[in-house]
Amino acid sequence: MKDLVISEQTTERTVLVGLVTPRQNEAKVNEYLDELAFLADTAGAVTVKRFIQKMEYPNPRTFVGKGKLEEIRDYIENDDIGLVIFDDDLSTKQVMNIERELKVKILDRTSLILDIFAKRAQTANAKTQVELAQYQYLLPRLTRMWTHLERQRGGIGMRGPGETQIETDRRIILDKISRLKQELAAIDKQKSIQRKNRGKLTRVALVGYTNVGKSTIMNLLSKSDVFAENKLFATLDTTVRKVTIDNLPILLTDTVGFIRKLPTHLVDSFKSTLDEVRDADLLVHVVDISHPNFEEQIEVVDRTLREVCDGADKPMIMVFNKIDAFTYTPRDSDDLSPAKRENMSLEDLKRTWMARMGDNCVFISAKEGINIDALKQKIYEKAKEIHLSRFPYNDLLYQKYDEDGTLSADITEP
Numbered sequence: 001m002k003d004l005v006i007s008e009q010t011t012e013r014t015v016l017v018g019l020v021t022p023r024q025n026e027a028k029v030n031e032y033l034d035e036l037a038f039l040a041d042t043a044g045a046v047t048v049k050r051f052i053q054k055m056e057y058p059n060p061r062t063f064v065g066k067g068k069l070e071e072i073r074d075y076i077e078n079d080d081i082g083l084v085i086f087d088d089d090l091s092t093k094q095v096m097n098i099e100r101e102l103k104v105k106i107l108d109r110t111s112l113i114l115d116i117f118a119k120r121a122q123t124a125n126a127k128t129q130v131e132l133a134q135y136q137y138l139l140p141r142l143t144r145m146w147t148h149l150e151r152q153r154g155g156i157g158m159r160g161p162g163e164t165q166i167e168t169d170r171r172i173i174l175d176k177i178s179r180l181k182q183e184l185a186a187i188d189k190q191k192s193i194q195r196k197n198r199g200k201l202t203r204v205a206l207v208g209y210t211n212v213g214k215s216t217i218m219n220l221l222s223k224s225d226v227f228a229e230n231k232l233f234a235t236l237d238t239t240v241r242k243v244t245i246d247n248l249p250i251l252l253t254d255t256v257g258f259i260r261k262l263p264t265h266l267v268d269s270f271k272s273t274l275d276e277v278r279d280a281d282l283l284v285h286v287v288d289i290s291h292p293n294f295e296e297q298i299e300v301v302d303r304t305l306r307e308v309c310d311g312a313d314k315p316m317i318m319v320f321n322k323i324d325a326f327t328y329t330p331r332d333s334d335d336l337s338p339a340k341r342e343n344m345s346l347e348d349l350k351r352t353w354m355a356r357m358g359d360n361c362v363f364i365s366a367k368e369g370i371n372i373d374a375l376k377q378k379i380y381e382k383a384k385e386i387h388l389s390r391f392p393y394n395d396l397l398y399q400k401y402d403e404d405g406t407l408s409a410d411i412t413e414p
Contacts, residue, residue: 012045012105014083015072017064020054029087031293035260036087036109038211043116045083049075062097063090073102085112088261092141109261110137125187132180135173188275200390201242202383203251205280207305209297210257212288213321216366218254221245221376238276245380248387253280258304260296274308281386283316284379289349289363290325292342315386317378318361320354324368 016036018029029052037047053068062069063086072084083105090098090108098106107115114134121127206214222241239254253276277283285301287294323346331343339348346363354361362378364371 012083013048013079013081014040014045014085015075015081016040016047016050016085016087017072018050018052018087019058019064020052021057026052026054032087032260036085036112039109039112039116040085043112043119045085048079048081051075058088058094060091061094062101063088063094069098069101076102076104083107085109095141113259113262125184128180128183128187132177132184135177135180139170139173139177200387201249201251202282202387203253203276203280204243204282204284204379204383205253205255205277206284206286207255207277207301208257208286209288209301210259212257212286212291212297213366214257214286215239215254217284217286217319217321217364217375218252220366220369220372221379222252240276245376245383248380248384250379250383253277258301260300262304277305277308280314281390282379282382283314284319285316286319286321288322289320289346290322290327295341315382316360317382318354318357319375320361320363321366323363323370324365 016033018033018036020026020029024032033050033052037050040047051064051068051072053064055065059065064072075081076084081104084098084102084107086106086108088108089110090106095106095108114130114137117126117130117133121130206218208214218239218241222243238256241252243250243252255274255277283305285298287298291297326346328345329342330345331339344352350363359378359381362371362375364375366372
């Protein structure tokens, strides 16, 4: 089976490869490669160079052209490179041809993300979901993965000439996928029962692009110690905590972050995690406003939420985090051209489309603790409004909940 994991013993020196096509210009490719470099760093690799080529479409044999592949090979031989990461998915044929030419380990974006998922998964639930995603990624890539396609079995008691190695592997993987899906179905059933046992508390889910500060906000609001790090996909396991704001208890959930170019089967494998988002009463969409392309990240999250929530229109608060890291370049006083994003101050941005959001947005710095009380007040107002519209208000006074929000006892009214 193909090894997709970056070595944990040594730090891999890696180069990145991207394509400029009619669908994405050079600026967009560089942005994607910036994110790919961050992913590589999260996985434990060090990016030393990036290669970009302009083509109408990827080469079906080697992704890039022959001349560019030779340029990459020469650089690898002279600079002790052990890994090459491509920003788009590669076919098995492309991987084999590229490895034959470069003679180093080859990964694409999806296999790199899977590697990170495998390292980050802590609970049995997350590990099962990652394993399922890995097998679903591997299955269509079995073709030509084996060079020894001679018949492996046959003879007495078996009909026909037997099975080739690739047929055997495909059957084994399909059996494992089926078993993992059964395990996840059992986990889904168990978690569904847990959600039903959480009584009448309003459910609030933190959602957003990866590495925008959701776990830090979770720690601030719940006074807990959820793992938070300046790495992509620091959180894979959903964490649920009971939080009380002005005597109103709510359930607060920290969820896995989203990312561009995330394959559908990865989203599908994390269905049980995303069910917390689907069942939430209120979404808190956290945005890294210091990121130069935060608006595109918002679009990625909104698109994924539409897929996860089946188009359901849930109440949402937009939280623009990391205002302490926001920077911009002021324009010259005699520049009369329309202001670009990089030339707009935070106050300028607040007067654009954000102004139309009214009371549904708040600007904070979770790291510096700036405006956290305003965030709590926004969540309290929305959660109280939802609760009053759905449940008898006084019921909460006579129910006792555990830390994770599970209803532990009904207390009879005196």
